[in-house]
Amino acid sequence: MSETRSSFTPNPEYLVQVSHLKQYFPVSTGFLRTTMLKAVDDVSFDIRKGETLGLVGESGCGKTTVGRTMLHLYEPTAGEIWFDGKKIEGKETLQEFRRRAQMVFQDPYSSLNPRMTVADIVAEPIDVHNLCATKKEREERIRELMSIVGLNTEHATRYAHEFSGGQRQRIGIARALASNPEFIVCDEPVSALDVSIQAQVINMLEDLQSQLGLTYLFIAHDISVVKHISNRIAVMYLGHMMEMAPSNELTHHPLHPYTISLMSAVPVPDPKLSRNQKRIVLEGDVPSPLKMPSGCPFRTRCSRATPECAEACPAMREVAPGHFVACNHI
Numbered sequence: 001m002s003e004t005r006s007s008f009t010p011n012p013e014y015l016v017q018v019s020h021l022k023q024y025f026p027v028s029t030g031f032l033r034t035t036m037l038k039a040v041d042d043v044s045f046d047i048r049k050g051e052t053l054g055l056v057g058e059s060g061c062g063k064t065t066v067g068r069t070m071l072h073l074y075e076p077t078a079g080e081i082w083f084d085g086k087k088i089e090g091k092e093t094l095q096e097f098r099r100r101a102q103m104v105f106q107d108p109y110s111s112l113n114p115r116m117t118v119a120d121i122v123a124e125p126i127d128v129h130n131l132c133a134t135k136k137e138r139e140e141r142i143r144e145l146m147s148i149v150g151l152n153t154e155h156a157t158r159y160a161h162e163f164s165g166g167q168r169q170r171i172g173i174a175r176a177l178a179s180n181p182e183f184i185v186c187d188e189p190v191s192a193l194d195v196s197i198q199a200q201v202i203n204m205l206e207d208l209q210s211q212l213g214l215t216y217l218f219i220a221h222d223i224s225v226v227k228h229i230s231n232r233i234a235v236m237y238l239g240h241m242m243e244m245a246p247s248n249e250l251t252h253h254p255l256h257p258y259t260i261s262l263m264s265a266v267p268v269p270d271p272k273l274s275r276n277q278k279r280i281v282l283e284g285d286v287p288s289p290l291k292m293p294s295g296c297p298f299r300t301r302c303s304r305a306t307p308e309c310a311e312a313c314p315a316m317r318e319v320a321p322g323h324f325v326a327c328n329h330i
């Protein structure tokens with residue numbers, strides 16, 4: 001773990017390592033006044049080769065910003081991203097990293113240009129990274145990618161707006177695969193889709209992972225979406241990491257009061273167990289990220305908060321093997 005690292009040493013066990021990542025956005029808060037919105041504030045984690053790390057938390061907690069900043073779609077305010085033992089910095093490492101790390105976006109309606117054909121969308125990374133030497137090779141690769149994601153290859157000349165949500169997300173996935181990446185940030189890839197299609201797309205992503213040896217950061221609002229496909233789950237609240245543990249451990253023995261409340265909202269299929277389940281409803285709203293509480297960001301809604309919690313933000317500590325939690329009371 002990298003929480004207490006000051007000078008970072010890469011660990012070859014991991015494909016991706018994120019150390020003390022910060023992403024602050026300047027936002028206007030009045031006439032000639034700007035405030036820094038701390039969308040991601042000192043977040044560290046690592047992902048092993050072939051692993052899926054689930055990243056969960058309520059809307060606005062910074063999940064997409066973590067994904068985009070990791071891929072350098074936003075320049076990080078602070079912190080380091082290491083990929084396959086190399087620090088991502090400078091034009092050369094970034095160009096190579098952009099081929100090897102891709103993103104599937106949250107909303108397949110706004111992330112695909114409706115006036116582009118499927119072939120042109122899928123071929124974008126091929127063209128950017130000059131991956132096909134001839135036109136014929138490019139066309140073959142487009143057809144191959146379309147069939148990998150279950151799209152009819154005869155539809156290559158159709159426009160994105162002609163497709164349903166599920167098919168559009170398949171186009172987005174084909175585009176992400178086009179550069180032969182090793183790592184993909186899947187940003188809520190099914191949350192905009194009908195429930196009936198969500199499982200199909202998730203199963204496909206799982207199959208692709210094992211066929212192609214991919215590593216995923218899988219972002220979701222809801223623990224129940226990621227618990228089956230993730231090896232480990234990380235929980236965020238207001239730009240901070242609260243808890244991280246193997247999926248089974250996190251879902252059966254959550255320790256952080258915030259994770260416990262999230263887990264209490266997950267429906268249990270067994271009616272006997274469900275009767276015993278007590279839903280914990282958090283008091284109050286999530287504070288504005290422009291007016292962060294001092295100390296622990298969760299303390300204003302936490303039943304265990306004490307004056308100590310207002311003093312400093314608790315760091316992530318390993319409380320059991322591989323189980324990290326940021327709370328003064330655990």
Ligand SMILES: Nc1ncnc2c1ncn2[C@@H]1O[C@H](COP(=O)(O)OP(=O)(O)OP(=O)(O)O)[C@@H](O)[C@H]1O
Nearest residue numbers: 025027037039058059060061062063064065066289
């Ligand atoms: N480009 C930006 N400029 C200013 N603020 C931003 C920007 N992008 C995100 N934010 C703010 O940063 C915070 C985190 O946003 P982010 O989109 O990362 O959250 P999220 O966890 O992905 O939410 P959701 O579940 O709704 O997708 C929010 O308060 C958001 O308003």
Ligand SMILES: [Mg+2]
Nearest residue numbers: 063064065106
């Ligand atoms: Mg998001």
